[in-house]
Amino acid sequence: MARIDVNHVRHSYLPNPQKDADFALREVHHVFEDGGAYALLGPSGCGKTTLLNIISGLLHPSHGQLLFNGKDVTSLSTQERNIAQVFQFPVIYDTMTVYDNLAFPLRNRGVPEADVDRKVRETLEMIDLASWAKKKARGLTADQKQKISLGRGLVRSDVNAILFDEPLTVIDPHMKWVLRSQLKQLHRRFGYTMVYVTHDQTEALTFADQVVVMYDGGIVQIGTPAELFERPRHTFVGYFIGSPGMNVMPVAIDGKTATLGSQRIELPGAPKAAAGKAGSGAIELGIRPEYVRLGNDGMPVTISKVEDLGRHKVVRAKLEGRDIAAVIGEDESVPADPKVRFDPAGINIYADSWRVEMEA
Amino acid sequence: MEKTWNNKAWFLVLPVLVLVAFSAVIPLMTVVNYSVQDTFGNNVFFWAGTEWFEELLSSSRFWEAMVRNLIFSFIILAIEVPLGIFIALNMPKKGWGVPVCLVLMALPLLIPWNVVGTIWQVFGRNDIGLLGYYVNALGIDYNYVQDPFDAWVTVIIMDVWHWTSLVVLLCYAGLVSIPDAFYQAAKIDGASRWAVFRYIQLPKMNRVLLIAVLLRFMDSFMIYTEPFVVTGGGPGNSTTFLSIDLVKTALGQFDLGPAAAMSLVYFLIVLLLSWVFYTVMTNYDAER
Numbered sequence: 001m002a003r004i005d006v007n008h009v010r011h012s013y014l015p016n017p018q019k020d021a022d023f024a025l026r027e028v029h030h031v032f033e034d035g036g037a038y039a040l041l042g043p044s045g046c047g048k049t050t051l052l053n054i055i056s057g058l059l060h061p062s063h064g065q066l067l068f069n070g071k072d073v074t075s076l077s078t079q080e081r082n083i084a085q086v087f088q089f090p091v092i093y094d095t096m097t098v099y100d101n102l103a104f105p106l107r108n109r110g111v112p113e114a115d116v117d118r119k120v121r122e123t124l125e126m127i128d129l130a131s132w133a134k135k136k137a138r139g140l141t142a143d144q145k146q147k148i149s150l151g152r153g154l155v156r157s158d159v160n161a162i163l164f165d166e167p168l169t170v171i172d173p174h175m176k177w178v179l180r181s182q183l184k185q186l187h188r189r190f191g192y193t194m195v196y197v198t199h200d201q202t203e204a205l206t207f208a209d210q211v212v213v214m215y216d217g218g219i220v221q222i223g224t225p226a227e228l229f230e231r232p233r234h235t236f237v238g239y240f241i242g243s244p245g246m247n248v249m250p251v252a253i254d255g256k257t258a259t260l261g262s263q264r265i266e267l268p269g270a271p272k273a274a275a276g277k278a279g280s281g282a283i284e285l286g287i288r289p290e291y292v293r294l295g296n297d298g299m300p301v302t303i304s305k306v307e308d309l310g311r312h313k314v315v316r317a318k319l320e321g322r323d324i325a326a327v328i329g330e331d332e333s334v335p336a337d338p339k340v341r342f343d344p345a346g347i348n349i350y351a352d353s354w355r356v357e358m359e360a
Numbered sequence: 361m362e363k364t365w366n367n368k369a370w371f372l373v374l375p376v377l378v379l380v381a382f383s384a385v386i387p388l389m390t391v392v393n394y395s396v397q398d399t400f401g402n403n404v405f406f407w408a409g410t411e412w413f414e415e416l417l418s419s420s421r422f423w424e425a426m427v428r429n430l431i432f433s434f435i436i437l438a439i440e441v442p443l444g445i446f447i448a449l450n451m452p453k454k455g456w457g458v459p460v461c462l463v464l465m466a467l468p469l470l471i472p473w474n475v476v477g478t479i480w481q482v483f484g485r486n487d488i489g490l491l492g493y494y495v496n497a498l499g500i501d502y503n504y505v506q507d508p509f510d511a512w513v514t515v516i517i518m519d520v521w522h523w524t525s526l527v528v529l530l531c532y533a534g535l536v537s538i539p540d541a542f543y544q545a546a547k548i549d550g551a552s553r554w555a556v557f558r559y560i561q562l563p564k565m566n567r568v569l570l571i572a573v574l575l576r577f578m579d580s581f582m583i584y585t586e587p588f589v590v591t592g593g594g595p596g597n598s599t600t601f602l603s604i605d606l607v608k609t610a611l612g613q614f615d616l617g618p619a620a621a622m623s624l625v626y627f628l629i630v631l632l633l634s635w636v637f638y639t640v641m642t643n644y645d646a647e648r
Contacts, residue, residue, distance in 0.1 A: 053544075058548075079547065083548065087544065088541070089541055093559045105550055108551050152548075152549060
């Protein structure tokens with residue numbers, strides 16, 4: 001297991017990158033702590049797979065440096081880095097048995113056959129395929145195949161990290177849940193450093209201790225699931241995490257008061273310096289639907305739709321001509337003359353899409 | 361459940377049956393017809409029974425041609441299949457090199473058989489042929505008209521030149537269908553170049569290789585035009601393969617009965633050997 005330092009890594013698939021837009025990975029500077037479970041979360045094309053492949057050595061970054069436990073591995077090959085990686089689509093050697101599939105990475109490294117046997121049997125137990133050992137790998141179901149892919153990573157106990165590239169894409173929803181909890185268990189038991197790429201927020205939030213949200217080739221926020229939910233650093237994180245995403249609306253700020261059209265909203269504190277100044281870009285107020293209170297007092301809204309999701313209802317409405325979503329309890333009903341208030345605990349202020357702190 | 365009997369479906373199958381009848385069954389039956397009769401012209405036929413078959417199977421000429429043909433097919437497969445795989449493995453997978461290689465590979469396949477024969481017939485001549493002249497100039501005594509060994513070398517090189525492309529293209533098609541993730545996973549697993557070939561590329565090429573082997577076997581076993589143009593079956597009978605022998609019998613001597621018997625035996629041998637190849641390769645596939 002290793003601590004992985006990603007030092008100012010930039011990567012472009014073009015031979016001579018000039019502008020920022022030429023880079024698939026603009027600049028990533030981050031430390032993956034030894035034994036941590038990380039999720040890289042972001043929309044398709046944001047650079048998360050690129051970052052993963054740079055860590056595993058399948059790609060070599062155009063700029064920057066990669067350290068494993070403080071040792072520079074930037075120019076080392078995948079083999080020399082000793083990394084395990086599980087891909088989106090299960091990769092199995094279908095002419096081999098399940099057993100031989102798991103033994104393959106060990107035999108390639110010249111591990112004595114007695115050790116191979118012991119490790120493979122352990123791993124088969126771990127991934128719950130012991131009774132399939134002698135079967136040909138080709139006839140298995142997608143989730144069994146993906147377990148084998150995973151097993152080939154786990155069988156080498158000395159790997160520096162295990163990387164997952166959207167590993168559950170092809171798995172049935174029910175099996176997804178099972179495999180995800182198995183992964184979590186394995187992480188707790190063996191303390192692997194795990195990096196898990198996904199565009200599914202539920203997957204990221206349940207799997208990881210730390211979620212790294214990526215957007216447009218860069219990291220926008222790193223935090224626990226709660227932090228991402230309560231204090232999105234960037235409006236993108238607000239949109240991307242949570243369902244429905246955060247309500248973001250342009251406001252004017254004056255001290256502790258925000259003005260939205262003809263409405264005035266009291267803030268929990270005055271935003272610090274930057275937000276008030278002219279030229280710092282658009283000022284926006286973000287509030288999650290969970291913090292929008294629907295009732296008989298506050299700002300008048302017109303309801304356009306109520307979606308009943310079973311556990312709660314999502315109310316779609318117009319406030320000052322802008323779309324706004326609110327989450328209300330399953331038993332609550334929409335008042336005849338609906339008005340909304342914003343819970344101060346859920347209010348965030350953004351200048352130029354980046355969050356600004358407020359004075360207490 | 362009660363089965364519904366509806367014979368209307370036969371009308372849908374009928375066109376195919378008629379087509380197959382005219383293109384295959386009826387011509388084949390005329391051959392069968394010839395093979396059991398004797399004729400002296402004027403469409404007068406005499407029943408000959410199994411006479412032609414007995415004569416054929418006891419003729420050393422037939423067995424010699426057969427052995428020559430088997431050796432030829434074996435050498436062709438032994439060279440073209442590994443060489444084809446090797447070239448396919450080394451062809452570029454992306455970039456401008458792909459269309460260039462594909463066109464270069466397809467070129468020999470586009471040339472008609474007799475033209476290929478003529479090209480090599482001239483190419484190998486030691487008075488005016490580029491190959492023949494310079495090989496002799498290097499001090500190697502090469503003359504495909506007089507030396508049976510040289511004739512064989514010429515015919516084999518010609519076939520390799522003409523048909524290896526087919527194996528290459530088929531293998532290449534199999535290779536490019538392998539997703540990148542397999543190679544990446546192999547790198548992660550620390551697989552050697554050989555292991556990648558053995559456990560990823562070869563299994564994925566299995567299907568197309570079967571087709572390649574079958575096609576090349578049948579084609580080389582039935583080869584006629586090129587050796588006929590280059591060597592005419594000689595020197596002596598050294599490059600007289602089954603089909604050349606057959607044409608000599610049927611058209612040269614106009615012995616329709618023996619020629620028909622030979623055709624049928626020939627046909628059965630091709631069928632049998634193709635079946636053996638197919639069964640062996642698919643079983644091997646299933647076993648693994």
